[in-house]
Amino acid sequence: MKNVKVEIINKSKYPLPEYATIGSAGADLYANIDEDMILRQGEISLIPTGIYIKLPVGYEAQIRARSGLSLKHGVTLVNGIGTIDSDYRGEIGIIITTLKNEPFRVTPGMKIAQMVISKHEIAEFTEVENLDETDRGKGGFGHSGV
Numbered sequence: 001m002k003n004v005k006v007e008i009i010n011k012s013k014y015p016l017p018e019y020a021t022i023g024s025a026g027a028d029l030y031a032n033i034d035e036d037m038i039l040r041q042g043e044i045s046l047i048p049t050g051i052y053i054k055l056p057v058g059y060e061a062q063i064r065a066r067s068g069l070s071l072k073h074g075v076t077l078v079n080g081i082g083t084i085d086s087d088y089r090g091e092i093g094i095i096i097t098t099l100k101n102e103p104f105r106v107t108p109g110m111k112i113a114q115m116v117i118s119k120h121e122i123a124e125f126t127e128v129e130n131l132d133e134t135d136r137g138k139g140g141f142g143h144s145g146v
């Protein structure tokens, strides 16, 4: 089901992101590079996609890792999940590294990450002195045990 209209410019040599399977959340993003790029443990790289989007207000795009590359090669996004704001008009870039002590070669056109379009709330923050009490209170970060 395709239910959100997103304007997109594709300056890359690769296909537009598609939702290949009905119900699939992540649209593939391709490495829009002319030459191989080598990812090294602890080094941060920015991979261009050649993709520019205009999202409706109240939507964001989330850039997420691909689990196959993560499991097999330790490839991970440095920022966890990348946020593409609805008013951003620049090129979508992938901030990436490898956790493995083994170089990873990104080749032109490799499906390097995926993009999920997500609706979000727009919060109005009201500054107060105290928050209401709850059973949990300040307990967190595993306080309830394993």
Ligand SMILES: O=c1ccn([C@H]2C[C@H](O)[C@@H](COP(=O)(O)OP(=O)(O)OP(=O)(O)O)O2)c(=O)[nH]1
Pocket: 063, 079, 081, 082, 083, 084, 085, 086, 088, 091, 092, 093, 094, 095
């Ligand atoms: O993985 C990412 C993350 C962000 N962006 C782009 C789109 C996003 O709208 C913009 C700014 O991202 P963010 O708000 O996370 O960065 P910031 O460090 O807070 O920068 P800014 O002050 O420009 O908002 O950068 C990407 O292309 N890829």
